Amino acid sequence: MENTLVFMFSGQGSQYYQMGKALFVQHPVFQKWMLKLDKTMQEISGNSIIDQLYNEKNSVAEEFNDILYTYPATFMVEYALAQVMLESGIEPDYVLGTSMGEFASAAVAGVIEVEEIMELVIKQAQSIEYHCSQGGMLAIIHDYSLFQENSLIYNNSELASVNFDTHFVVSGRMDKLKMIEGFLKNSGIIYQMLSVSYGFHSSLIDPAASSYLSYLKNKFYQKPQIPLVSCANGTILTQLPNEYFWEIVRKPIKFPEAIRELEKEKGEKLIYLDLGPGGTLANFAKRNIDINSQSKPYTIMTPFGKDIKNFEVILKTVKNKAYNSKL
Incomplete structure (x- = not known):
């Protein structure tokens, strides 16, 4: 019997300089998507994420919290890693995001073209930076x-x-x-x-709501091609509301509710694969899974430089345990 695979994408707070660097250097698919999305970033904002993120002068230990860079950088790294998994034949049964990690989950679910989501990410960062006081x-x-x-x-x-x-x-x-x-x-x-400069999920970002919601007004979203678990609601969404990409950073995060929904839906036999930069959600998932559950969380990226080794372990795990995979 196949186990159920969940791709998880985290939001702000766990990002760091050099995240995904080993994958960028050694994995052509990861590099391809990072370069592609960085081109979109440059076309929209005139700035390069790669030049900033992988600059040798910026170490992992330094604080990385400029929203105009951390927002798109987090999305790019998560989406690129998801593409690595997909092109390796590993396809999720569900996608789950927390906070702005829901941009990546929506992109993987095919809700909207990735270049458009990249623009949504950049515009939200710009709106918050322009309208909101820091927190x-x-x-x-x-x-x-x-x-x-x-x-x-x-x-x-x-x-x-x-x-x-x-x-x-x-x-x-x-x-x-x-x-x-x-x-x-x-x-x-x-x-x-946390390594953030704004008070997400609070009234402190409300000054950005009007301009961003106005920007979202004419956006159209396809139905998710992969079931999408939203931590803004703690439920599985079959259609995204127009204001969805604002709600994900304004509403309180309901991660435990989302995990309970999945465990109830799939009978406590899931693999939770954290595609965020720090493995934060894998740790949170572990703490929300019932002691008798057969579900297990895994992570790939960490600040400690084991991304390639972790990636190889995940590939073997998927093959050996017959998770939903085309390998």
Whole structure:
């Protein structure tokens, strides 16, 4: 019996300089799509993602959070890796995205041509950068009830996502998040400030809504050719609403609900393949899968330089375990 394969695409916060570099150098399909999408980027904005992302002066350890570059870079890397998998004969039964990772899932699902989605990505980054004040996002490793119970956190931030029962993210102004950070530090609670410059999934990005929704008004989306699981809704979508590409970064992320929907739909026997740059969703999926489930998450890209090795392991795993593949 074949297992069910899910491609997962993450959003902002886990990106870094040099992400996908080994694949870019060693895998012709990955390189082909990166160059193709970079050409689109240059035509629209006049800037090159590849020149910035793979510049030898920019190390993995340096902060990479300029939305005009991180947005398209994240999309490009995820989409290019998905094409590597597809051209290797590995086809997903479902695609799942979180936040702006839903651009990549929609592209793979054939909702709209990839060049058009690239434009949607760039325009959204430009709208947020032009209209919104900067902010931030803070991941808190604690029971998410803390958000409701602690007045300092509740009154000075907005809940962006609950990724699993002891991991949630809040968005807010940086001065407010610094106050929360001080409390967490004094309380011995583990936290991480995400590598973003804006408060996604909160009212802080509302000033960009009008212009971007106006831009989306005349867009037409095909029905997904691959079932698309949206973390903006926590459900499987058969048709995307016109405002979908705004909702994915404005609504709270419902990742646990999306995983539960898949586990219920397919009987707890899935492989979750994280095609994001940091393996974040593979970790989140692991924490949301029931202990008795036969489902397993895998990742390819990491900041630690094992992309090629991980890719080869995934190919063998797919072949050996008879996942839905044409290999």
